[in-house]
């Protein structure tokens with residue numbers, strides 16, 4: 269598969285700030301951008317799926333309220349009426 273890299277007219281590199289130094293190419297899954305003047309590199313999925321899923325999950329977990337001090341954890345109590353009987 270031949271990768272065609274094309275410059276993006278007017279694109280400014282977010283790292284070095286140079287214009288017309290960003291070129292883009294893609295493969296089956298992703299579109300890449302790279303700067304020829306510094307080592308800036310970026311990529312995004314062509315299907316638009318978010319890539320930060322793991323990070324967001326981690327953040328959500330950190331923001332999850334902790335169990336308050338003194339709160340009793342719920343204990344699972346088996347119902348004696350449903351205990352299995354052997355025949």
Ligand SMILES: [Zn+2]
Pocket residue numbers: 281282283284285286289303304305306307308
């Ligand atoms: Zn750059």
